[in-house]
Amino acid sequence: QKEVEQDPGPLSVPEGAIVSLNCTYSNSAFQYFMWYRQYSRKGPELLMYTYSSGNKEDGRFTAQVDKSSKYISLFIRDSQPSDSATYLCAMRYSGGSNYKLTFGKGTLLTVNP
Amino acid sequence: DGGITQSPKYLFRKEGQNVTLSCEQNLNHDAMYWYRQDPGQGLRLIYYSQIVNDFQKGDIAEGYSVSREKKESFPLTVTSAQKNPTAFYLCASSIGDRPYNEQFFGPGTRLTVL
Numbered sequence: 509q510k511e512v513e514q515d516p517g518p519l520s521v522p523e524g525a526i527v528s529l530n531c532t533y534s535n536s537a538f539q540y541f542m543w544y545r546q547y548s549r550k551g552p553e554l555l556m557y558t559y560s561s562g563n564k565e566d567g568r569f570t571a572q573v574d575k576s577s578k579y580i581s582l583f584i585r586d587s588q589p590s591d592s593a594t595y596l597c598a599m600r601y602s603g604g605s606n607y608k609l610t611f612g613k614g615t616l617l618t619v620n621p
Numbered sequence: 622d623g624g625i626t627q628s629p630k631y632l633f634r635k636e637g638q639n640v641t642l643s644c645e646q647n648l649n650h651d652a653m654y655w656y657r658q659d660p661g662q663g664l665r666l667i668y669y670s671q672i673v674n675d676f677q678k679g680d681i682a683e684g685y686s687v688s689r690e691k692k693e694s695f696p697l698t699v700t701s702a703q704k705n706p707t708a709f710y711l712c713a714s715s716i717g718d719r720p721y722n723e724q725f726f727g728p729g730t731r732l733t734v735l
Contacts, residue, residue, distance in 0.1 A: 552711070557723065608669070609724060
């Protein structure tokens with residue numbers, strides 16, 4: 509079982525739709541959870557960052573973490589064509605000397621005008 | 622204008638050749654990282670460095686080498702021992718090595734072996 513599982517899609521939605529992106533993980537030691545957005549042929553950029561369980565909202569984006577289910581989500585409201593990109597979830601342990609980000613495979617999202 | 626630069630953007634290599642990918646940051650970050658991205662594979666850590674003159678292997682270090690002689694520079698050499706080097710290579714940096722320190726990514730170098 510991979511540490512982080514993410515449905516690669518592709519996911520295609522009409523403009524204005526609510527998008528739900530998800531990742532599951534197997535290691536309960538993960539404490540920091542991130543969502544990155546990556547446009548084609550570019551480096552990833554950090555969208556959302558949460559610690560432990562709960563919700564975090566930033567504009568049209570909401571990140572949710574459910575540690576009991578080992579499940580994280582990113583919601584995009586009022587999706588725009590400019591949101592078309594690959595979305596990567598990433599996770600990190602809280603202690604020790606492990607600085608590694610463990611990434612999901614990414615979900616390719618297309619928002620159609 | 623602070624950020625991370627990677628060069629070249631595209632790189633072609635013949636089999637059996639070593640190539641070096643450049644990564645420079647002017648963010649005054651202590652920690653730097655190299656990741657490899659393959660289609661459908663996500664990002665995998667090759668090497669990371671917490672401080673100048675120190676670096677550690679990541680999950681897929683075989684066939685790669687790095688150096689960290691200056692704080693702002695972390696070049697990656699892809700050696701002929703790397704069996705499948707064609708990939709998109711991403712450099713990242715963070716202010717420190719704590720889990721809550723954000724990693725900022727460069728624009729990437731696409732390496733193709735001919």
